[in-house]
Amino acid sequence: MKTFKRFFALVWLLAAHTALVAQTGPNAQNTAKRDLVSFEEFEARLAKAGKNAQILDARLPEEYAQNHLEGATSFSVANEADFSKAIARLDKSKPTFIYSIANGRSGKLAKDLRDNGFKDVTELPGGLSKWIGLGKPVVSTVGPGLSLGDYQASLKSDKLVLVDFGSRYCGSCKRLAPIVDSIKHEQASSVKVINIEAYENKALTKELGVTALPTLILYRGNQVVWKKSGVTPKGEIERVLAEANL
Known part of the structure; x- marks a missing residue:
């Protein structure tokens, strides 16, 4: 009986260790990345949302002024007080789309919005870099540049x-x-x-x-x-x- 109890305890400890690794090891990063949809899925969701979409540009205002997605709002918030005021102007029930250069600033904003009750939040995978690199349209104040x-x-x-x-x-x-x-x-x-x-x-x-x-x-x-x-x-x-x- 003692041997069985020791065996059971060992199995339990191994299971607990496996669960801890899943939460804190490399797989934890994979779990965090599950919120990122494919580029094609982002486009499909954005098209489906239509005029109901809330599109937020997480970059600096000067970056937004140069190039941004049509219908996007500049949403670079410097401090917590300003952030609270800014999200109060948004509709938590509407589908919300976020982008930055890649997924650094947009990832943080997406998490902050979800923590504040926004249920339908979608990041642009690869950010504006990928959007422009694939030739997708943007509202721009700069020319095409070098031929x-x-x-x-x-x-x-x-x-x-x-x-x-x-x-x-x-x-x-x-x-x-x-x-x-x-x-x-x-x-x-x-x-x-x-x-x-x-x-x-x-x-x-x-x-x-x-x-x-x-x-x-x-x-x-x-x-x-x-x-x-x-x-x-x-x-x-x-x-x-x-x-x-x-």
């Missing part, structure tokens, strides 16, 4: 050409910028670096399929030899450049 022809002309060089697509408002882009800048100076003899402000070059980002910021594209003789999104470590970029120079 594809002008861009291709800028790639002409006897060196490798590293293009950094980013935004001055993007946190990940800011973390990558000093890495790219150091490579620009350290490898000036063999690498040409070009910086592109994505939201001022919407047509180009669509043409090149840049759907996330930051994105690095490496060219050799006008041909793409490497492309990667996100904050890429300096060592990885240096390795790619060394291999491309062989």
